[in-house]
Amino acid sequence: MSIKDRKERDKLDRRKLIIESATKLFLEQGYEKTSIRNIADDIEYSPATIYLYFKEKDEIFYVIHEQGFDLLNKEFINHNQITDPFERLAELGKIYLNFALTNPDYYDLMFIMRAPLSEIKCHSKWEAGENSFQYLLNTVTECLDKKLIVDGDPLIVSMSIWSYVHGLISLFIRERLQSVNIEGEQNPNLLAQSLDYFLKTLKV
Amino acid sequence: MSIKDRKERDKLDRRKLIIESATKLFLEQGYEKTSIRNIADDIEYSPATIYLYFKEKDEIFYVIHEQGFDLLNKEFINHNQITDPFERLAELGKIYLNFALTNPDYYDLMFIMRAPLSEIKCHSKWEAGENSFQYLLNTVTECLDKKLIVDGDPLIVSMSIWSYVHGLISLFIRERLQSVNIEGEQNPNLLAQSLDYFLKTLKV
DNA sequence: GCATTTACTGAACAGTGTTTATTATATTTG
DNA sequence: CAAATATAATAAACACTGTTCAGTAAATGC
Numbered sequence: 001m002s003i004k005d006r007k008e009r010d011k012l013d014r015r016k017l018i019i020e021s022a023t024k025l026f027l028e029q030g031y032e033k034t035s036i037r038n039i040a041d042d043i044e045y046s047p048a049t050i051y052l053y054f055k056e057k058d059e060i061f062y063v064i065h066e067q068g069f070d071l072l073n074k075e076f077i078n079h080n081q082i083t084d085p086f087e088r089l090a091e092l093g094k095i096y097l098n099f100a101l102t103n104p105d106y107y108d109l110m111f112i113m114r115a116p117l118s119e120i121k122c123h124s125k126w127e128a129g130e131n132s133f134q135y136l137l138n139t140v141t142e143c144l145d146k147k148l149i150v151d152g153d154p155l156i157v158s159m160s161i162w163s164y165v166h167g168l169i170s171l172f173i174r175e176r177l178q179s180v181n182i183e184g185e186q187n188p189n190l191l192a193q194s195l196d197y198f199l200k201t202l203k204v
Numbered sequence: 205m206s207i208k209d210r211k212e213r214d215k216l217d218r219r220k221l222i223i224e225s226a227t228k229l230f231l232e233q234g235y236e237k238t239s240i241r242n243i244a245d246d247i248e249y250s251p252a253t254i255y256l257y258f259k260e261k262d263e264i265f266y267v268i269h270e271q272g273f274d275l276l277n278k279e280f281i282n283h284n285q286i287t288d289p290f291e292r293l294a295e296l297g298k299i300y301l302n303f304a305l306t307n308p309d310y311y312d313l314m315f316i317m318r319a320p321l322s323e324i325k326c327h328s329k330w331e332a333g334e335n336s337f338q339y340l341l342n343t344v345t346e347c348l349d350k351k352l353i354v355d356g357d358p359l360i361v362s363m364s365i366w367s368y369v370h371g372l373i374s375l376f377i378r379e380r381l382q383s384v385n386i387e388g389e390q391n392p393n394l395l396a397q398s399l400d401y402f403l404k405t406l407k408v
Numbered sequence: 409g410c411a412t413t414t415a416c417t418g419a420a421c422a423g424t425g426t427t428t429a430t431t432a433t434a435t436t437t438g
Numbered sequence: 439c440a441a442a443t444a445t446a447a448t449a450a451a452c453a454c455t456g457t458t459c460a461g462t463a464a465a466t467g468c
Contacts, residue, residue, distance in 0.1 A: 007414085007465095011415095035454080035455060035456080036455085036456065036457080037454090037455080037456090045416080045417090046416065046417045046418075047417090047456085047457085048416075048417055048418080048419095048457085048458080048459085049415080049416060049417075051456095051457070051458080052415075052416080056456080056457080057456065057457090111375070111378070111380055112316065112374070112378055113378070114378060114379070117378075117379055117380075125382065125383075126380070126382050126383055129380060129382070129383045130382075130383040133383045133384065150401070150404060150405045152401045152404070153397075153401075155384060156394070156397050156398055156401050157401060158384070159372075159381070159384050159394065159398050160368070160372075160398045160401050160402055162371070162375070163368060163371030163372040163375055163398060164364070164367060164368045164371055164402075165371070166371040166374070166375055167366070167367030167368050167369070167370040167371025167372070167374070168363075168364075168367040168371070170316070170370070170371070170374050171315070171366070171367055171370055174315070174316055174317075174318060174321075175318075175321055176315055176321075176330070176333060177363070178329065178330050178333070178334075179329075179330055179333045179334035179337045180337065180359060180362070180363050190360070190363065193357075193360050194360055194363050194364045194367065197354070197356045197357075197360050197361060197364050198364055198368075200354060200356070201354045201405045201406055202405055211434095211445085215446095239423080239424065239425080240424085240425065240426085241423085241424080241425090249447075249448090250447065250448045250449075251425085251426085251448090252426085252427080252428090252447075252448055252449080252450095253446080253447055253448075255425095255426070255427080256446075256447080260425080260426080261425065261426090
């Protein structure tokens with residue numbers, strides 16, 4: 001059964017080839033401008049071939065969005081050995097903010113665009129998102145237990161913190177912060193300052 | 205010069221016709237599915253005619269996005285005679301949240317989508333957005349003066365509050381709150397609870 | 409060696425935003 | 439009033455898009 005095995009490997013390899021090309025093109029020129037024909041050209045296959053490996057365009061971008069979560073979770077794991085839960089919470093926020101500013105296209109796909117989630121809608125759950133949320137929920141729960149932040153339901157508090165940072169980032173990424181742009185002040189700096197203010201209000 | 209006047213009026217009427225049709229279709233089926241040909245069909249003109257009145261599709265949606273701001277600002281004016289600045293701030297948040305949940309498509313266009321802002325990018329400012337932000341900034345400044353909320357720079361504080369509510373709403377609208385969905389709990393309720401928690405942390 | 413499965417593709421379908429050459433009408437001028 | 443001009447609208451085309459499907463060529467199983 002070696003031939004069958006090889007064939008399966010080859011199939012996975014070509015699937016990987018499509019994903020890698022799509023990722024490259026996506027990070028270079030964004031979602032809209034990355035067409036099936038673009039990807040097909042890049043990997044030197046016909047557009048129809050891609051549909052032998054993916055049901056639709058959004059399925060490719062679902063995989064890419066998962067890669068984004070892998071990157072984010074890796075950051076969470078790498079830079080988070082802090083024992084004090086509040087400090088860890090602050091660090092979590094900084095990591096999240098930094099990830100978004102460093103990988104705006106990934107962030108867009110993961111948290112703003114409708115594309116990657118269009119298929120999961122009914123039949124499944126948003127696993128990638130739920131996993132990352134756990135990091136936050138755990139730290140928040142610990143903060144609440146040790147009474148380091150304003151009391152509330154762990155889920156509500158976690159959602160609040162996530163919403164806050166996401167709000168900052170998404171307004172920035174989708175260019176709505178122009179109205180708040182003081183002369184000479186860099187936007188990323190404003191974001192960091194805002195996060196500091198928020199943490200100040202949160203602290204008990 | 206009466207003929208010229210009438211012609212000008214007619215021209216504005218047709219422009220209005222396009223906008224009204226586009227708005228109707230947009231609220232019925234969203235941005236992507238509202239095509240120039242759709243609008244042309246609806247008003248019984250050829251697609252090319254629309255380009256005599258608008259430079260590009262996004263220019264139409266820029267106008268619609270401005271209409272959204274008119275609606276929001278009207279809400280701000282109507283329901284906001286509260287004298288206590290902190291209560292007024294809380295009310296402002298509720299109005300904003302309510303507007304978003306009642307008009308999710310308008311909200312998307314105003315604060316999430318790239319489309320309407322694509323043309324302003326270089327040559328102009330985002331007037332509509334700046335005007336609405338002023339309502340918030342004024343109330344926040346008053347709250348800070350009367351030391352009702354945690355101290356900070358008025359601009360940073362305003363940006364923080366806006367970001368927070370926008371974060372809640374945009375995660376909800378773009379369906380990222382599934383991971384936080386407790387059994388039976390309605391999402392809009394969670395949003396309101398989160399806003400309450402945030403206001404609690406803000407209060408001094 | 410032949411039948412069958414597998415992998416791939418060209419071409420087409422139904423759409424999209426946008427441009428341009430052309431036509432029909434209305435207005436102005438001689 | 440007739441000719442010249444200005445205005446308004448459009449049919450058709452361009453260059454794209456995601457997606458499907460019939461047909462082909464090669465590899466595999468018997």
